[in-house]
Amino acid sequence: FDDRDGAIWFDGELIPWRDAKVHVLSHGLHYASSVFEGERVYGGRVFKSLEHTQRLQRSARTLDFEIPYSAEEIEAAKRAVIDSMGIVDGYVRPVAWRGSEMMGVSAQQNRIHLAIAAWEWPSYFDPAAKMKGINLALSGWRRPAPDTAPVHAKAAGLYMICTLSKHKAEREGFHDALMLDYRGLVAEATGANVFFVMKDGRIHTPVPDCFLDGITRRTVIELAKSLGYEVVERQIKPEEMADAQECFLTGTAAEVTPVGTIGDYKFTPGDITRALVEGYDALVRADPAKAQAAE
Ligand code: PMP
Secondary structure, three states: OOOOOOEEEEOOEEEEHHHOOOOOOOHHHHHOOEEEOOEEEEOOEEOOHHHHHHHHHHHHHHOOOOOOOOHHHHHHHHHHHHHHHOOOOEEEEEEEEEOOOOOOOOOOOOOEEEEEEEEEOOOOOOHHHHOOOEEEEEEEEEEOOOOOOOOOOOEHHHHHHHHHHHHHHHHOOOOEEEEEEOOOOEEEEOOOEEEEEEOOOOEEEOOOOOOOOOHHHHHHHHHHHHOOOOEEEOOOOHHHHHHEEEEEEEEOOOEEEEEEEEOOEEOOOOHHHHHHHHHHHHHHHOOHHHHHHHO
């Protein structure tokens, strides 16, 4: 992914893609002092751009560092990369990390770096293909407790168990994995939040008290309510998945992704999932100016 044309915004300027390198003694590489974002561009615009920028800043503060750029500067930097790459439908990846001045666990004075890359990532909307549903393994790794790790930050270190879970799932023929939390309750997939349509016709999703409260998660909760569905945020035990009729994931990359199986539990993507898949697609592609005028 590093050997290609294009530009990456790196510490204040656009530089050639191939030159966007870090020193091997960077604190971020050795001790995971790194936070990032994943954002989606639809029709040239980043969906919920400022929310992602603010979460990046919050994630950094949670890891005890301050990104040396304001939200406005980060927004302008994203715009510059997207424009220079000519992206219409794509992905944006900002990443901030501690540099290499001092080596050791403590690195209070190390410079904080920020880089932003963006690439074209066409999003094809084929609801029929999507509605087949993906298959998830149940991971043996558990999301840590809030006093064990900075669970609300989008911090690189927290992705260690996501990669382990997803690799194992893929080797066994699954698309992704569902992780439980430290209490054994349903938590999330390796890069997306999870929802269930239960027999009561309501949409249930776990309380995000030890994992990321996704921007897509919140968007889909609002969307579901606006469509007249009831959404219940509560603790969900894994065995309750036997009572779920539909299941779907939400995330910037996943959008709304129907789920067919989680381990031995089976779901049938149905009307509610379809309404949210289509509703989310309409939302991300809506012209914000027009949407505002209609309010
Ligand atoms: N959980 C994890 C572990 C993730 O990586 C993501 C993707 N950022 C999400 C949930 C969903 O977050 P969002 O909707 O903000 O993309």
